[in-house]
Amino acid sequence: MALGAGREGTARRDLTDLPKAHLHLHFTGSMRHATLVELAARDGVHLPDALVEDWPPQLSAADEKGWFRFQRLYDVARSVLRTEDDVRRLVLEAAEDDVRDGGRWLEIQVDPSGYGARFGGITAFTDLVLDCVRDASERTGLGMAVLIAANRTRHPLDARTLARLAGQYAGRGVVGFGLSNDERRGTTSEFGPAFAIAERAGLLLAPHGGELRGPENIRDVLDHLHADRLGHGIRSAEDPALLERVVESGVALEVCPVSNVALGVYSDLTSVPLPQLMEAGATIALGADDPLLFGSRLEGQYATMRAAHELTDAQLAELARMSFRASRAPSDVVERSLADIDAWLKAEPV
Template identity: 85%
Template sequence: MRDLHTLPKAHLHLHFTGSMRHSTLLKLAERDGIVLPDQLAEDWPPTLSAADEKGWFRFQRLYDVARSVLRTEADVRRLVLEAAEDDVRDGGRWLEIQVDPSGYGARFGGVTAFTDLVLDAVREASAATGLGMAVVIAANRTRHPLDARTLARLAVQYAGRGVVGFGLSNDERRGRTGDFAPAFRIAERGGLLLAPHGGELRGPEHIRLCLDDLGAQRLGHGVRAAEDPALLERIVAAGVALEVCPVSNVALGVYSDLTSVPLPTLLDAGATVALGADDPLLFGSRLAGQYATMRAAHELSDAQLAELARMSVRASRAPDDVQAAILGDIDVWLAAPPGPGQPAKMGP
């Protein structure tokens, strides 16, 4: 078996605060005298569940506490740089980090000023690490749909200057998905990738809403499309990629264990799947860990893992020359002999 940390890959589902290193969270909290809940300190990573709204509330509360330690521009730059370093360590060659500026604007001079800061931090981190990076701006479905329109206009202003997509995040059981359609039309007219969350906490019926009402071109999660063969066939035919995050699916109670994550069903149907870490700060697993867990849970061959990496690249908004370079390096990884004492597994 080849080292998955050296498998070149793209990372398409990583949330901003959720990308923070646990050690950085502890240091920043200590600096400012912030008392962290036990679940973010001694008992980390936390035991989570989102089976009901109370469970999601507890998850969101931990996320909000983590976000509160970001107090200065230097903190933001540190988070972005460390996220890039961690992805490079995991074989990442391209990262699309997702952020909702409305959650940070009050502390950083407004949503525009914060977006400027994040994009500048992304440029710095990319130059320092060699990792290709871009930003997906996401609206929060627990806020008013008019706020989403404001963020969509903001995202369009930065199209071609580091922002490549527009999303919709938070508990997909909250709000009415169709109410956010005008925001997605703004983003679509601006040439942005449309990538709402759907198909994790809600099932196939919500994926259909994301496709029909929002025009989703990539789905944050989308894993529960496996429950509906006709829907899955539609997704494959339309070329909609699924950003599957196995460790978070299990942590939030969507599936009981990693063997229950229906990755083989999705792949057998021909779906494009990009594995993502979602929120490593809360789930304790980064990018290479997603590949490792799926290798172990479903006995994936190196050839299958390489194809997953290829799909992540093809589903990205990386420039064509960047994609070509990464795809070539994936071929090199697969052509190399496996590690000493580990037999090759090159099956289908």
């Protein structure tokens, strides 16, 4: 179906009822704004105006100064997590928010090295996160798993340490290994050995690529890190040959439209090239990235793309189906969710 074809007039099905898998959500970035403000007040942590009166902040990552500002706000937010109960609250609230948005499965991404100093080391923190995930899943009914991510601004040897850590938990709540932070930093090929460790452990490989940098970055990530999914990957639309490679290899794209615009990758939501990716046959999973800093959660990604590109409910349903197909959700979760997506589409629009 061509983009925008067969529109159902003004009637639209409720997107919060559409089952979804959420594959691109960062740990601290999942925090509710109200929780950030409350925890900061409790411990006397000063929050910049961009995280209080001027929230959500005006951001841009067009240059390193802009990215530094974004990272500084993220670091301030992370600093309010002081106790195990704080971590437990963050994970539970992230699960509750996804369920409210129609989420059935969540793969939350965390870099334990950013929290280990306060929580007894990276292994102890990983144990804590996995315990919180199990508890939140039981309490909300949301299926959940963890991706451990390295930071490309740190030494590649640190990434190897985290890949080994992720491998130790493979099959015990950790399903993948990623690489995040500023794509303009570090040399992608130097992280190859870390991804080889994760690959041998049977983990999903999901590094960031193709948001702040263009097609050349995506090629590096595919060639050197053997990505199964691309965190973002949106700029594959700029190179037809690369996009064809992505489609033919089955590499899924974790597209985060609101954050793309907030960081200045695109000028507005209508410029996000989702239609080109869909028409090329790419596997796409919409994600919220960092709701704390971008002000939009999972359902908001679907709603903004529906409005910006006049997507039909059939196209939105296919986006939801692709999110499950690209996930590491158990087969029963996938099958039940796909059936419920079909039921959503068969229901009368309101």
